[in-house]
Amino acid sequence: MDPLTFDYEDLHLRVDRGVFELFGLGSPTDTVRVPLRWLGALVHYKKPDRPGKLFLGVVRDPNAALYGTDPAAFRYTTSPAFRVPPSDEPLFRAYFTEVAALADRRVV
Known part of the structure; x- marks a missing residue:
């Protein structure tokens, strides 16, 4: 199976063989690697009309x-x-949503 990728501006997101990776093409320090089983992602908006922040990480459950x-x-x-x-x-x-389907997990 080919990797599932998503490119957005300077971000490259990739899922391959059960591992999620994010590469910030503008900054080599913006790299994240997490097994799908533990991946959590959120775009958090403080104000509805303003851009939100992308959060990625490891969930407890x-x-x-x-x-x-x-x-x-x-x-x-x-x-x-x-x-x-x-x-x-x-x-x-x-x-x-596609990533969640691969991991047999849900989205909100």
Whole structure:
């Protein structure tokens, strides 16, 4: 099976053989690698009309939602220096919905 990838501006997201990887093409320090079983992702908006922050990390419970994860469910999070406009959130939701299906997990 080919890797499942998603490119958005300077981000490259990839799932291959049960592992999620994020590469920030603008910064080599913006790299995340997590087994799908423990992956949590969230685009968090403080204000509805402003860009939100992308959070990725490890969840405490593998039964937690893979995308739309409750911030309290994370054991560890990282936020690449990246903002997501509300109009582009459906792109991330669509990608993480496919990732969740591969991991037999849910999205919120």
